[in-house]
Amino acid sequence: MWKISKQGKASYCLVRLEIMCGMVLLLIVSMVSLIFLYCRQNKHVAEEGGDSNYEYKIQPPVESELSEIAECYLCGNNKRSLIGHYRGNDDIGIICINQWYIAGLGVRSFEEQDSIGSQNHRTSRFGTGEGGDFFQISQDSSRGISEVEIDYGENSIFDLKVVKGQLCQKCLDQLLNVLDCYGLEGEEAQPRDLCLIDFQTMELYALQEHNRSYYIRDYYVQIHMDDRGAEVNVFYMPPSSL
Numbered sequence: 374m375w376k377i378s379k380q381g382k383a384s385y386c387l388v389r390l391e392i393m394c395g396m397v398l399l400l401i402v403s404m405v406s407l408i409f410l411y412c413r414q415n416k417h418v419a420e421e422g423g424d425s426n427y428e429y430k431i432q433p434p435v436e437s438e439l440s441e442i443a444e445c446y447l448c449g450n451n452k453r454s455l456i457g458h459y460r461g462n463d464d465i466g467i468i469c470i471n472q473w474y475i476a477g478l479g480v481r482s483f484e485e486q487d488s489i490g491s492q493n494h495r496t497s498r499f500g501t502g503e504g505g506d507f508f509q510i511s512q513d514s515s516r517g518i519s520e521v522e523i524d525y526g527e528n529s530i531f532d533l534k535v536v537k538g539q540l541c542q543k544c545l546d547q548l549l550n551v552l553d554c555y556g557l558e559g560e561e562a563q564p565r566d567l568c569l570i571d572f573q574t575m576e577l578y579a580l581q582e583h584n585r586s587y588y589i590r591d592y593y594v595q596i597h598m599d600d601r602g603a604e605v606n607v608f609y610m611p612p613s614s615l
């Protein structure tokens with residue numbers, strides 16, 4: 374490939390011209406590749422950085438369009454809401470807001486337990502209406518446990534249009550207060566159409582991706598949510614009497 378040539382005291386390395394050109398070309402290709410890889414990595418980092426520009430979003434106040442307070446789906450007696458069936462119960466529930474579907478979790482059993490455990494463990498599966506979420510609730514009321522799995526339906530992002538005609542101003546304000554969420558900067562808030570309810574106090578609690586756990590009276594609620602669905606586990610855990 375090369376020859377050593379000596380002229381007097383100096384030594385020279387003679388390289389064939391095409392080999393020299395090949396080496397220069399290889400060097401140029403290597404440098405171009407390195408620059409390309411570096412730029413690509415920087416672009417990837419910039420894109421990741423862009424996605425992380427999340428901000429905390431709250432729902433702005435909205436005027437209720439319900440004319441008759443007695444017809445409120447939460448505090449009133451509207452026949453199309455099942456809330457009257459649950460109101461005052463010592464239990465926790467989940468509301469699918471867009472469909473106004475109320476799921477009681479039946480964490481505890483209040484029936485006479487002649488045969489403990491025989492009928493207290495049950496699983497139910499149901500949909501909440503067209504485009505709505507799908508629920509699976511596994512209850513073990515003898516132990517005070519309810520495990521809920523929710524698969525989001527096509528229409529699981531909160532939609533204000535319908536609910537502002539279903540709730541009185543006070544209930545609408547309470548609902549909007551528990552629909553805070555995180556979203557991309559500059560984009561509209563997109564909370565899930567879900568919230569928890571304590572049927573005994575009729576208080577609402579947020580059920581969004583950033584919520585992790587709550588104590589609601591003597592109930593401990595664990596929440597895990599992602600883009601596809603939610604897992605909500607509710608345990609009856611009264612303080613131990615020593």
Ligand SMILES: [Zn+2]
Pocket residue numbers: 445446447448449540541542543544545
């Ligand atoms: Zn109301």
